[in-house]
Amino acid sequence: MKIIVDAMGGDFAPKAQVEGATMAAQEFGIEVVLVGRRAQIMEELEEELGYHKALPQGISIVEASEVVTMEDDPARVIREKKDSSLVVGLNLLKDGGGDGFVSAGNTGALLTGATLIPKRIRGIRRAALSPVIPNREGGALLIDCGANAECTPEYLMQFAYMGSYYVRRVLGRENPRVGLLSNGTEESKGTALQQETYKLLQSAHGAGKLNFIGNIEGRDVLLGGADVVVADGFTGNVLLKGIEGTAMFIMGEIRSAFRQNAVTKLKGLLVKKNLRGLKNKMDVSEVGGTALLGITKPVIKAHGNADARTIRSAIRQAGALAKSGIIEDITANIDTISIKQTDGE
Amino acid sequence: MKIIVDAMGGDFAPKAQVEGATMAAQEFGIEVVLVGRRAQIMEELEEELGYHKALPQGISIVEASEVVTMEDDPARVIREKKDSSLVVGLNLLKDGGGDGFVSAGNTGALLTGATLIPKRIRGIRRAALSPVIPNREGGALLIDCGANAECTPEYLMQFAYMGSYYVRRVLGRENPRVGLLSNGTEESKGTALQQETYKLLQSAHGAGKLNFIGNIEGRDVLLGGADVVVADGFTGNVLLKGIEGTAMFIMGEIRSAFRQNAVTKLKGLLVKKNLRGLKNKMDVSEVGGTALLGITKPVIKAHGNADARTIRSAIRQAGALAKSGIIEDITANIDTISIKQTDGE
Numbered sequence: 001m002k003i004i005v006d007a008m009g010g011d012f013a014p015k016a017q018v019e020g021a022t023m024a025a026q027e028f029g030i031e032v033v034l035v036g037r038r039a040q041i042m043e044e045l046e047e048e049l050g051y052h053k054a055l056p057q058g059i060s061i062v063e064a065s066e067v068v069t070m071e072d073d074p075a076r077v078i079r080e081k082k083d084s085s086l087v088v089g090l091n092l093l094k095d096g097g098g099d100g101f102v103s104a105g106n107t108g109a110l111l112t113g114a115t116l117i118p119k120r121i122r123g124i125r126r127a128a129l130s131p132v133i134p135n136r137e138g139g140a141l142l143i144d145c146g147a148n149a150e151c152t153p154e155y156l157m158q159f160a161y162m163g164s165y166y167v168r169r170v171l172g173r174e175n176p177r178v179g180l181l182s183n184g185t186e187e188s189k190g191t192a193l194q195q196e197t198y199k200l201l202q203s204a205h206g207a208g209k210l211n212f213i214g215n216i217e218g219r220d221v222l223l224g225g226a227d228v229v230v231a232d233g234f235t236g237n238v239l240l241k242g243i244e245g246t247a248m249f250i251m252g253e254i255r256s257a258f259r260q261n262a263v264t265k266l267k268g269l270l271v272k273k274n275l276r277g278l279k280n281k282m283d284v285s286e287v288g289g290t291a292l293l294g295i296t297k298p299v300i301k302a303h304g305n306a307d308a309r310t311i312r313s314a315i316r317q318a319g320a321l322a323k324s325g326i327i328e329d330i331t332a333n334i335d336t337i338s339i340k341q342t343d344g345e
Numbered sequence: 346m347k348i349i350v351d352a353m354g355g356d357f358a359p360k361a362q363v364e365g366a367t368m369a370a371q372e373f374g375i376e377v378v379l380v381g382r383r384a385q386i387m388e389e390l391e392e393e394l395g396y397h398k399a400l401p402q403g404i405s406i407v408e409a410s411e412v413v414t415m416e417d418d419p420a421r422v423i424r425e426k427k428d429s430s431l432v433v434g435l436n437l438l439k440d441g442g443g444d445g446f447v448s449a450g451n452t453g454a455l456l457t458g459a460t461l462i463p464k465r466i467r468g469i470r471r472a473a474l475s476p477v478i479p480n481r482e483g484g485a486l487l488i489d490c491g492a493n494a495e496c497t498p499e500y501l502m503q504f505a506y507m508g509s510y511y512v513r514r515v516l517g518r519e520n521p522r523v524g525l526l527s528n529g530t531e532e533s534k535g536t537a538l539q540q541e542t543y544k545l546l547q548s549a550h551g552a553g554k555l556n557f558i559g560n561i562e563g564r565d566v567l568l569g570g571a572d573v574v575v576a577d578g579f580t581g582n583v584l585l586k587g588i589e590g591t592a593m594f595i596m597g598e599i600r601s602a603f604r605q606n607a608v609t610k611l612k613g614l615l616v617k618k619n620l621r622g623l624k625n626k627m628d629v630s631e632v633g634g635t636a637l638l639g640i641t642k643p644v645i646k647a648h649g650n651a652d653a654r655t656i657r658s659a660i661r662q663a664g665a666l667a668k669s670g671i672i673e674d675i676t677a678n679i680d681t682i683s684i685k686q687t688d689g690e
Contacts, residue, residue, distance in 0.1 A: 134594075135594060136594060136597070146528055149528055149534070149535060149536050150536050150537070181583060182579075182583075183491055183494055183578065183579050183582035183583060184582075189494070190494060190579060191494050191495050191579055192495070194579075217582075217583075217586050218582070218583040218584065218585065218586030218587035218588075218589070218590060219586040219587070219589050219590035219593070220590065221587060221590060222587070222590030222591050222593065222594040223590050223593060223594060231583075233528065234527075234528050234535060234536055234539075234580070235579070235580055235583055237528035237529075237562075237563070238526060238527075238528060238562075238563040238576075238580050238583065238584050239563065239583050239584060239587045240563065241562050241563030241564040242563035242564070242566060242567070242584045242587045242588050242591070243563075243587050243588075243590075243591045244563075244564050245563060245564035245565065245566060245567030245568050245588075246567050246587075246588045246591035246592060246595075247591060247595065248564070248567065248568060249479075249480060249481060249567040249568060250591075250592065250595050250623065250627070252481070253622070253623045253626060254620065254623060257619045257620060257622055257623060258616075258619065260619075264619055267615060267616050267619060270612060270615070270616075271603075271612050271615075271616055274602045274603065274605075274609055274612060275599070275602060277598070277602055278595065278598045278599060278602060281598060282595070
């Protein structure tokens with residue numbers, strides 16, 4: 001297994017990327033190709049990690065002189081920064097120089113680059129970002145969470161299939177329950193987009209192709225009930241960030257409750273270990289990142305503020321995605337996933 | 346101040362309604378008209394609260410023989426259950442028999458009833474549900490959170506004005522910051538709805554009529570930055586329920602962390618008092634309910650599972666809304682709030 005890492009993208013690049021890569025190579029035996037400015041990568045390896053002569057086992061470097069910033073316009077950067085770590089890395093992925101790709105850089109540029117370079121799977125209308133949201137049942141896949149603000153019913157139906165394959169192949173759950181994110185459980189709820197999508201998913205369910213359980217409300221994404229939550233990228237993004245914000249708000253309130261005075265500080269120390277499980281559960285650094293589904297090769301978007309541990313997990317996740325067979329699933333079933341097929345039934 | 350309460354709507358009706366009404370009458374000196382089945386209301390007063398001969402001070406009863414259930418179709422119920430506590434209560438409100446109305450019953454029926462009986466303020470296109478979301482800055486008003494799944498830019502612009510008046514008049518904040526809920530802060534983010542609304546709000550800001558601060562992401566609704574968060578009812582509902590679900594999930598995880606064994610239970614007891622502040626902050630029972638803005642009279646929707654304390658707070662909130670002058674604000678500025686006026690600038 002060989003994973004390509006954009007060493008220059010992200011708030012803590014290249015430090016977090018270089019450290020995370022060496023962790024993944026050591027812990028999981030994954031080969032990692034670091035793409036970026038060789039001098040900067042070497043500096044991290046030498047000064048921070050103490051590798052002076054040879055590269056760490058399993059690590060190689062591919063030079064890319066340019067860096068994509070968070071401010072770069074996604075549409076232009078792919079054409080104009082051809083020697084960026086992002087573009088060089090995606091070309092390497094396309095040409096078979098690795099089994100998957102991880103970047104913590106500019107999300108829009110990664111989406112555009114993945115669509116233009118390794119490209120979408122033939123027949124897939126849009127690629128979708130699909131993070132696993134922590135919940136009472138071990139997590140639900142939210143697809144899409146921001147790649148496509150405007151969606152059609154067909155896009156959402158394709159997201160349902162791709163999410164379903166992911167949950168089965170990567171999370172190992174048989175017959176994943178697919179819920180459509182809406183403002184109520186009744187079929188009549190939602191906008192025209194949800195109402196049309198409901199019909200498509202119901203028909204796929206009737207044909208035994210998808211385990212559609214109906215609409216799911218924002219609350220039940222967290223409390224459980226569905227393994228895959230299908231949303232347009234606008235709504236999915238608002239929900240994802242609302243969940244993140246609520247968790248940050250509550251964790252902050254807990255911290256400040258224990259910071260009041262000497263007694264509360266002591267109490268805080270006493271329960272710290274007990275609350276760690278909660279912190280871990282809400283923590284993305286164990287998951288790694290968000291899969292971009294619908295591309296011909298495994299692509300993982302790690303959070304912009306990813307640390308070394310998160311990059312390590314994202315590399316493991318890219319490896320799991322590559323091994324899972326989900327891209328083969330999508331490719332083999334593309335006729336089922338197309339709107340004409342489902343309509344015809 | 347006299348507030349009309351739908352005594353029969355809600356999971357714990359009429360018990361919670363009757364108890365909440367007596368609490369509000371005692372604590373705040375608000376007169377409360379309980380609308381519903383007199384016999385059932387009297388039974389609560391006699392058996393639960395020990396009032397045998399006379400009604401509690403400030404409490405009166407208006408008979409209504411029918412009850413709207415959660416399953417009733419909103420469009421039909423207003424025509425067909427004319428002697429329901431909801432319809433009788435709203436007619437009483439319209440005819441000046443009270444200064445505001447509180448119901449914990451069927452939300453759709455309340456929305457339809459409020460629109461058909463006391464009616465919308467002339468020129469307001471849609472009424473909107475607007476709860477206060479707890480956050481780091483003492484809360485933000487989310488408008489709309491479910492009354493209107495499909496919206497136009499004009500609806501959203503009107504929500505921005507109504508929310509702004511509410512925050513100023515009821516929450517007492519001068520020059521409320523209005524944010525448009527989107528999937529990114531840049532003007533280009535969102536769907537066509539958000540992009541068009543952005544222009545309207547920017548123009549209103551330029552004319553000095555509204556303090557529009559641009560797009561706001563789901564995360565910052567919780568972390569702070571805006572006093573009013575403008576959304577279509579579909580997205581607002583998903584966000585609101587996502588926040589509720591996340592809070593319930595985290596609180597549940599904290600509880601179970603302290604339930605592991607005798608030692609953790611002891612620790613839990615020790616920190617219970619310290620975490621109570623957090624629980625209260627996330628608790629809606631102190632706020633009461635959600636204002637339905639855009640109607641000619643103050644209407645408060647309390648949560649279906651409202652207990653007596655929540656009903657008490659909702660009655661206080663209806664009183665505050667009636668005193669605030671916000672309906673007068675909307676009426677006086679209706680030309681400003683109409684789309685032609687803003688377009689013409």
